[in-house]
Amino acid sequence: MTEGNELRGGVNVVRRVGDAVHRPATAAAPAIHRLLRHLRDQGFEGAPEPLGFDAEGREVLSYVPGDVHEALPPDLRTPELLTSAAVLLRRLHDATTGFAPAPEDRWLLPPRSPAEVVCHGDTAPYNCVVREGRAVAFIDFDAAHPGPRVWDLAYAVYRFAPLHAPTNPDSYGTVAEQGRRAALFCRAYGRPADAELLDAAAERLRALIAFMRAEAERGSAAFQAHIAEGHVDLYETDIAYLAAHRADLLSAFAEE
Incomplete structure (x- = not known):
């Protein structure tokens, strides 16, 4: 550029x-x-x-050189990409464990308990730099905040597996395929895909919806536009999708 x-x-x-x-x-x-x-x-x-x-x-x-994608294109829907993103997230989390927040620190998203790590807060393909088919860096730390590992991991799995309803334009694969990819991501991170992960994903989306609405009410033109474009509707549909297919996803987790 x-x-x-x-x-x-x-x-x-x-x-x-x-x-x-x-x-x-x-x-x-x-x-x-x-x-x-x-x-x-x-x-x-x-x-x-x-x-x-x-x-x-x-x-x-x-500037971190490489490619960034709004959603994973077909040629990057690979085990190599998933596992490299998961390992990168684990390394990021582990590196934050010694970080000491200061009393005056302000975070865009509220800290959550237990504050095991500093969460990236928006780990997704659109914030992931890719080189030669592997995730090499995360960018845009605006949403970083202290919180539990699973809080960040669940959102990353939601975005990378992805755990989207078929009506979501970034969705692909069957429920079983999504579940197996989620389990692969979690295994590479170093913890199992389980019911706690699904609960955290749904709660993370509810928190995102609340944040977007609050920012829009405060006058943020960007979030007002996102809501008008139907982003909240997509997240609410995905929350319902996770609930409707909970048993199928848990079964797929066990297969992987």
Whole structure:
């Protein structure tokens, strides 16, 4: 990309300038930059490096080369992609265990108990950098917040397996195939796919819906547009799908 190119962004306008990315800074930016620096200090390089702030107050991060997809295309719906994303998430979580949040830290999403790790908060193909068919980095840590591992893992599985209803445009595969992919992701992460995971996925989506509605009511044009485009309807349909096919998914988990 050439200098000054605008990159994709679901909520923010993000621009690449040379080897750096300039993004609007949220109130959580100072805490997130401390987190990203901590990850570097722990030897985890699967995230952008924080480079400070520019003259306009935008946060500046290193550009991570590779491909990012809104949803996984057919050629990336592979065991290699799934397992590499799961291992990367586990490494990220493990690297955050020594991070000490400060009293003044502000997070976009509220911390959840138990605060076992710092969750990425939005682990999905659209925030995953891919090179040669493998996940190599996660980007966009705006939604990072302390929480339990399963809270973050469940959302990642929802996005990567994916655990979507057939009416969701990003859905593919049968319920059984989705369940087996979810189990593969979890096994690569290092914990079983189980009922707790399904419960966490549904609760994570309910929390996302509540957050989107609250932001829209506060005047966020981006979230108002997302709701108008039917994003909340998709999530509510997916919650119902998880409940309706709970037994099928649990059975598929046991097969993998």
